[in-house]
Amino acid sequence: MQRFHKILVGVDLSSADRLAASELNPPTVEAVRRALWLAEHLSSSLTFFSALDVSARTRELLQDRFEQATRTVEDEANRVLAELVDRAKQQGIAAEGKFVFGKSWVEIIRQVLREQHDLVITGTRDIGAPGRLLFDSTGMKLLRYCPCPVWVTKPDPDWNTMNVLVSSDLSEVSQDALNMAVNSGQLVDAKIQLVHSIEHHLDRRIWHTGLSEEEIQAFREKTRADAEHQLHQHLSQTGHRTLKQGVELHVAEGPAEVVILEAIDEYQIDCW
Numbered sequence: 068m069q070r071f072h073k074i075l076v077g078v079d080l081s082s083a084d085r086l087a088a089s090e091l092n093p094p095t096v097e098a099v100r101r102a103l104w105l106a107e108h109l110s111s112s113l114t115f116f117s118a119l120d121v122s123a124r125t126r127e128l129l130q131d132r133f134e135q136a137t138r139t140v141e142d143e144a145n146r147v148l149a150e151l152v153d154r155a156k157q158q159g160i161a162a163e164g165k166f167v168f169g170k171s172w173v174e175i176i177r178q179v180l181r182e183q184h185d186l187v188i189t190g191t192r193d194i195g196a197p198g199r200l201l202f203d204s205t206g207m208k209l210l211r212y213c214p215c216p217v218w219v220t221k222p223d224p225d226w227n228t229m230n231v232l233v234s235s236d237l238s239e240v241s242q243d244a245l246n247m248a249v250n251s252g253q254l255v256d257a258k259i260q261l262v263h264s265i266e267h268h269l270d271r272r273i274w275h276t277g278l279s280e281e282e283i284q285a286f287r288e289k290t291r292a293d294a295e296h297q298l299h300q301h302l303s304q305t306g307h308r309t310l311k312q313g314v315e316l317h318v319a320e321g322p323a324e325v326v327i328l329e330a331i332d333e334y335q336i337d338c339w
Contacts, residue, residue: 071111071247073182076102077175077189077205078117078151080144080166091147094190097220102188103155108254112161114184115151117144118174119166141166172208179215186247188218207324210234210339216244218251220338229257232339234327237263237297242304249305249314258312260334261302263294264319264326287320294318 079095091099099115106113119140148164155162167174175187191206206219233248235241248259265287278286298316307314315334319326331339 071105071109071186073114073184074102074106074111074186074188075114075116075175075178075182075184076151077171077187078115078148079171079190080117080147081119092190094221096190098188098190099151101218101220103158103160105188105251105254106155106160106162107158111186113155113163114178114182115148115155115162115164116175116178117148117164117166118169118171119144120168120170172205172212175205175209176213179213185215186218187213187215188220191219191221207327210327211323214240216240216247218247218338229255229338230260230334230336231257232260232262232327232330232334232336234323234330234339235261235263235298235301236323237294237301242301245301246305249307249310252310252312253306256311259307259310259314260317260330260336261298261314262317262319262326262330263298264321264323265290265294266320266322291318 076098077095078099079092102113105111144166145164148166152162152164165178167178175189178184179187187209189206189209191204206217209217210219229252231248231252233241233245235245245259245261248257251257252259295316295318298318302314302316317330319329321329327339330336
């Protein structure tokens with residue numbers, strides 16, 4: 068089984084009326100819970116990481132008191148992170164906390180690059196509306212740009228049985244994400260939905276080449292067949308046959324963000 072040695076846990080300390088909240092929201096509680104569970108099973112270390120994006124408007128409102136307010140926010144954030152670190156250490160898990168100012172998804176990626184984390188676990192804010200949740204959200208940005216696998220979780224009272232989505236662009240990073248999903252699925256009763264999106268960027272050019280509609284359709288079918296073949300190759304490098312619930316492959320046409328959101332709804336995805 069692949070081991071994840073350094074896991075970064077995204078901790079959302081922002082709220083509508085305060086810059087930092089000592090009470091974690093449900094998505095973050097779930098992310099922390101799953102991170103502790105995984106780290107305990109894999110003997111991994113955890114970094115509880117929080118980034119707070121202070122807008123220019125907030126800076127203007129705070130004016131001269133910004134420096135003092137910044138220290139107060141930072142102290143409060145570090146206190147919350149320290150509590151999470153203590154909780155992990157009580158379970159025998161090596162852990163640390165880090166707080167920075169900046170846009171969350173950007174700072175998480177910077178932290179991954181600095182410290183070579185091999186897995187990011189983060190929660191969602193709005194589990195009832197996947198479309199509003201992921202478009203332009205931290206979760207989607209991480210899924211698209213983070214250089215290591217990302218586990219985006221949502222609160223679920225029965226998470227010992229999971230329906231997991233792996234979105235693959237057929238890259239090495241996608242192979243790592245698939246390995247992670249299969250390995251995690253060996254610990255719980257998980258079914259994996261492996262999804263790839265085909266974005267026909269060249270469609271307009273193809274129509275101007277003089278090819279017949281039948282030839283264009285043949286090209287699209289070949290593109291789909293090639294993608295399915297590569298997905299099967301990626302699966303062959305994993306232990307997917309050990310999963311009781313198995314793996315389903317899906318190749319769909321359209322922008323990746325749309326295909327992912329539709330898959331989340333259609334297959335009632337628990338984590339992705």
